[in-house]
Amino acid sequence: MILAILSSAFLALCVFAAMHDVNRLTIPNWLNLTLAGMFVPAAAVSGVPMEIIGGHAMAAGCAFLIAFGLFAFNIFGGGDAKMIPAVILWLGPNATIPFVFMMAVAGGGCALLILAVRKYMPAEALPGAIRAPFEEKAGVPYAVAITAGVFAAGGSSPFLSEILNRIGLFS
Template sequence: MILAMLAGLFLALCVFAALHDVNRLTIPNWLNLTLALLFVPAAAVSGVPMEIIGGHLVTALCAFMIAFGLFAFNIVGGGDAKMIPAVMLWVGPNASVQFLFVMALAGGACAILIILVRKTMPEEVVPGAIRAPFKEDAGVPYGVAIAAGVFAAGAGSPFLSEILSRISLFS
């Protein structure tokens, strides 16, 4: 029950991060830190063997190094580079390929949508709460893609599978 509550909070914060990223094109540090720190009590109450928890930690560490490189080359923003390893703690090695695949597809779809809207609609027509990505030279809110990847791949994680199985869309 406690694991389900922690996982539910984690998923809700992923949605919040996506919405915040759309609205402001940033993901706050406190949010990424919270996503990562929620893993500690989740791992403690889950009953998952230490070898699997270790695999999740190694996966997150690898994701951190790759995301840092992507940030260094200005491919992703700092908030995105911090959110990816934070969610990889929860997703783990078994679901990481599916997470990355869905994240990449969703990120590409977001980019295409933003480009199409920028070319066909004046910025003033877009509602204020979601206008930031549609401004000229604005970035892509990749928090949306990261959250999509979490929801798509989370069923493969021992920490997220129970809560996602309760949501009929993902069962």
């Protein structure tokens, strides 16, 4: 029951991060810290063996190094580079490849949508809550892609699969 609550809160915070990123083109540090920090009690109550929890930590550590390398080359924003390892901590090594694939597909889709809207519609015509990404020279709200990756790959995570099955995403 506690794991289901923590998993649900994690997924809800991922969706919140995506909405916040669309609205402001940032992901707050407190949010990324909360996403990662909630893993500790989730791991404690899950009954998952320590070897698997260690694998999750190692996958997150590798993701941290890669994401900050991409941040250093100005490919990712700082919030994105912090959110990716936080969600991979929950997803683990088995879900990392499907997560990265879906994140890339969703990120590309977001970028194409933003470019198309920028070309054919002035940003001023859009509602204020979603206008930021459509301003000229604005970035892509990549938390949307990260969250899509979480929902797509979460069925492979021992921490998220049960809650995603309950809401009908995986059978």
